[in-house]
Amino acid sequence: MISTMISTSTRGTSARRRLIAIALALTTAVGLTVAAAGSAGGAAPQAALVDRTGLVNPFIGTENFGNTFPGASAPFGMVQVSPDTGGQGGYDYHGTSIHGFSQTHLSGVGCGVVGELPIMPTTGAVTTGDYATYASPFSHADETSTPGYYRVGLAKYGINAEMTATDRTGWQRYTFPTGTAHNVLFNTGQANMPVLDSDIRVIGDHTLEGKVHDGGFCAGHDQHTVYFTAEFDKPFSSYGTWAGSTLSSGARDAANGSGNKGAWVSFGSSAAQVTLKVGLSYTGLGGARANLRAETGSGYDFDATRAALKARWNKQLSLATVAGGTHDRQVAYYTSLYHSMLHPNLAGDVDGSYNGFDNKIHRATDYTPRQNFSLWDTYRTQNQLLELLAPRVARDDALSLPGDRPRGRLAAPMGPCQQRNEHHDRRPRDADARRTLVQRLPRRPRGRGVRTAEEERHRAGPGRFPVQRAGRRRAVRQARLHPLRTHARDGLP
Numbered sequence: 001m002i003s004t005m006i007s008t009s010t011r012g013t014s015a016r017r018r019l020i021a022i023a024l025a026l027t028t029a030v031g032l033t034v035a036a037a038g039s040a041g042g043a044a045p046q047a048a049l050v051d052r053t054g055l056v057n058p059f060i061g062t063e064n065f066g067n068t069f070p071g072a073s074a075p076f077g078m079v080q081v082s083p084d085t086g087g088q089g090g091y092d093y094h095g096t097s098i099h100g101f102s103q104t105h106l107s108g109v110g111c112g113v114v115g116e117l118p119i120m121p122t123t124g125a126v127t128t129g130d131y132a133t134y135a136s137p138f139s140h141a142d143e144t145s146t147p148g149y150y151r152v153g154l155a156k157y158g159i160n161a162e163m164t165a166t167d168r169t170g171w172q173r174y175t176f177p178t179g180t181a182h183n184v185l186f187n188t189g190q191a192n193m194p195v196l197d198s199d200i201r202v203i204g205d206h207t208l209e210g211k212v213h214d215g216g217f218c219a220g221h222d223q224h225t226v227y228f229t230a231e232f233d234k235p236f237s238s239y240g241t242w243a244g245s246t247l248s249s250g251a252r253d254a255a256n257g258s259g260n261k262g263a264w265v266s267f268g269s270s271a272a273q274v275t276l277k278v279g280l281s282y283t284g285l286g287g288a289r290a291n292l293r294a295e296t297g298s299g300y301d302f303d304a305t306r307a308a309l310k311a312r313w314n315k316q317l318s319l320a321t322v323a324g325g326t327h328d329r330q331v332a333y334y335t336s337l338y339h340s341m342l343h344p345n346l347a348g349d350v351d352g353s354y355n356g357f358d359n360k361i362h363r364a365t366d367y368t369p370r371q372n373f374s375l376w377d378t379y380r381t382q383n384q385l386l387e388l389l390a391p392r393v394a395r396d397d398a399l400s401l402p403g404d405r406p407r408g409r410l411a412a413p414m415g416p417c418q419q420r421n422e423h424h425d426r427r428p429r430d431a432d433a434r435r436t437l438v439q440r441l442p443r444r445p446r447g448r449g450v451r452t453a454e455e456e457r458h459r460a461g462p463g464r465f466p467v468q469r470a471g472r473r474r475a476v477r478q479a480r481l482h483p484l485r486t487h488a489r490d491g492l493p
């Protein structure tokens with residue numbers, strides 16, 4: 001039996017028909033209730049929320065090249081703080097060691113991507129900056145993941161590591177064993193894609209700041225820079241940096257350049273528990289500092305941050321609920337719903353500033369800039385789902401595509417064949433023209449990266465795609481058969 005709740009003040013007849021059609025398609029042997037969404041990310045009914053986070057299994061998709069990640073992220077957030085064990089998505093369920101907890105991840109990718117700034121707690125003397133050497137074995141029996149929270153035991157060091165997040169900040173809390181030095185290592189030279197340049201600086205006795213410039217997704221020519229500021233709740237007593245295999249105790253700066261590079265801080269043996277919060281930005285260090293301050297203030301309450309994020313995820317999961325069916329089918333449903341609300345991601349700072357494809361800083365005043373649009377399969381399913389459950393997010397997505405759209409991570413339509421093409425780019429750049437364009441868009445938004453067959457054939461000349469010739473021919477063939485499709489190699493579920 002299906003029960004559908006629709007707000008007639010916000011939905012027209014055609015929208016109701018489409019909503020019911022999707023409800024019917026989503027439910028086989030279960031009942032579905034869809035609540036109308038009227039705010040960013042959607043608003044749940046006023047009744048008390050049921051805890052549905054326990055019906056989500058973030059480990060689904062982390063093996064057999066599903067390339068999902070089990071770490072903590074806010075809905076559509078900029079930060080996805082998660083463990084790195086290897087694989088294209090950063091985490092492979094069959095991996096046996098963790099070499100850090102990086103700040104950014106994408107679900108379902110077909111090539112290694114992002115994974116900037118892996119941070120790793122250790123004990124004892126710091127003797128190496130090689131992530132493969134300081135990595136720690138772990139066991140799935142000592143690992144937990146729910147929406148907005150991740151925990152694991154690092155067997156090599158006896159450390160309990162926990163993760164949570166806000167929209168633009170990632171939180172980590174380490175509980176150390178007694179009787180040994182407690183360290184935290186920041187590796188700016190390691191990511192899940194080639195790092196072209198990085199730097200990191202130790203500031204005072206609580207803070208580290210820097211940037212990571214990387215790119216080359218699927219052998220493409222994309223590049224981006226993410227800036228970070230990291231603050232501890234306790235002062236560290238010593239610090240150092242490394243470049244290559246050379247460690248420099250007491251040094252505060254690992255200068256610009258590529259290669260293995262990073263910094264560490266130590267707390268002696270007295271800090272039994274340490275909380276770290278990391279703010280990110282794609283506009284500069286000022287943006288990272290402002291994001292961290294706006295979203296976390298001067299507090300370091302990990303448990304309150306975790307509880308707030310759990311409540312947000314419960315609101316999201318309550319937008320389209322199911323009843324009946326087996327427990328496994330409910331877990332499959334809510335996990336899929338959860339994955340559909342991880343991306344696209346925030347691209348701008350709390351003040352609306354974002355880095356455009358002209359490498360200039362712009363400020364959005366009437367929408368929230370977003371990035372990381374797959375477009376391959378999402379145009380058939382996820383776009384419509386977000387339009388129903390998170391209409392403001394769907395609006396932001398459409399307004400983020402035309403003109404000088406945000407340039408972060410994979411900057412917007414994702415994939416090597418979806419780079420900016422100035423010759424074909426004739427979309428309006430000013431906000432009024434963008435709004436007019438969005439008003440004319442069909443319910444399935446067509447953004448940059450979704451080209452006609454003629455455009456795809458033009459772009460498919462020798463050397464235009466950084467993929468093998470067979471892949472190039474396949475892309476052209478798909479473009480002829482499916483004008484709304486982009487390269488089938490790159491997509492999020």
